[in-house]
Amino acid sequence: MGPNPLWLLEDLTNDMNLEKGMKILDMGCGKAITSIFLAKEYDVQVWANDLWIDPTENLERIKQSGVEDRVFPIKAEAHSLPYANGFFDAIISIDAYHYFGTEELYFSWYLQKLVNSGGQLGIVVPGVTKEINNEADLPGKLKNLWTDDLYTFRTYQWWKNHWDKTKHATIDSANTIENSKELWLNSNCDHELLAADEEDLFTFVKLIATKK
Numbered sequence: 001m002g003p004n005p006l007w008l009l010e011d012l013t014n015d016m017n018l019e020k021g022m023k024i025l026d027m028g029c030g031k032a033i034t035s036i037f038l039a040k041e042y043d044v045q046v047w048a049n050d051l052w053i054d055p056t057e058n059l060e061r062i063k064q065s066g067v068e069d070r071v072f073p074i075k076a077e078a079h080s081l082p083y084a085n086g087f088f089d090a091i092i093s094i095d096a097y098h099y100f101g102t103e104e105l106y107f108s109w110y111l112q113k114l115v116n117s118g119g120q121l122g123i124v125v126p127g128v129t130k131e132i133n134n135e136a137d138l139p140g141k142l143k144n145l146w147t148d149d150l151y152t153f154r155t156y157q158w159w160k161n162h163w164d165k166t167k168h169a170t171i172d173s174a175n176t177i178e179n180s181k182e183l184w185l186n187s188n189c190d191h192e193l194l195a196a197d198e199e200d201l202f203t204f205v206k207l208i209a210t211k212k
């Protein structure tokens with residue numbers, strides 16, 4: 001659904017320690033392509049959690065890929081997830097966490113609770129290379145194309161601080177993904193917006209942390 005989810009996932013998991021048999025939550029998995037990849041590549045169990053995509057449709061894709069014994073499609077809203085605290089060894093999220101996770105309480109009150117101590121949390125979100133707080137911060141050509149949802153795009157420094165200040169996790173790494181712009185341009189996403197981005201504002205942010 002998002003731009004090149006598998007490429008983003010590989011970039012993320014290269015920096016994480018995923019081992020056979022782990023229990024992983026794929027938060028905002030969309031069409032569960034990333035969940036299927038994780039099960040096949042790492043032989044882990046994956047809870048493929050999404051809101052907009054029907055889990056029955058995802059189950060079909062999961063079965064066609066032969067991983068229905070390891071990938072479990074679930075429909076649940078990010079603030080009412082049906083999992084026990086400490087259930088997961090890791091949580092990953094590709095191009096979804098910005099829809100709910102910029103809110104101050106989300107990490108502390110919801111996400112981090114689901115991972116066991118020493119477990120990993122890794123996200124990739126679309127972001128920006130400098131903070132945009134209002135229209136005055138916008139580069140010229142983007143002013144007319146900017147929409148309110150794009151204010152959820154933040155810098156990697158913003159995301160790092162967003163989790164770090166909660167004291168629930170140690171930040172392992174926070175950075176932008178190399179060649180983000182190329183990746184984006186090679187997908188079906190909004191090319192008009194990207195073409196207007198003459199200052200290379202748009203990027204992908206990768207954040208990895210370990211639960212204390």
Ligand SMILES: C[S@@+](CC[C@H](N)C(=O)[O-])C[C@H]1O[C@@H](n2cnc3c(N)ncnc32)[C@H](O)[C@@H]1O
Pocket residue numbers: 001002003005027028029030031034049050051052053076077078079093094095096097099100
């Ligand atoms: C752009 S899609 C990305 C899907 C997939 N991870 C990918 O990279 O192709 C964002 C996903 O976030 C999920 N999402 C957005 N808001 C959500 C919420 N409040 N609770 C759970 N999932 C949510 C949507 O269901 C959607 O599938």
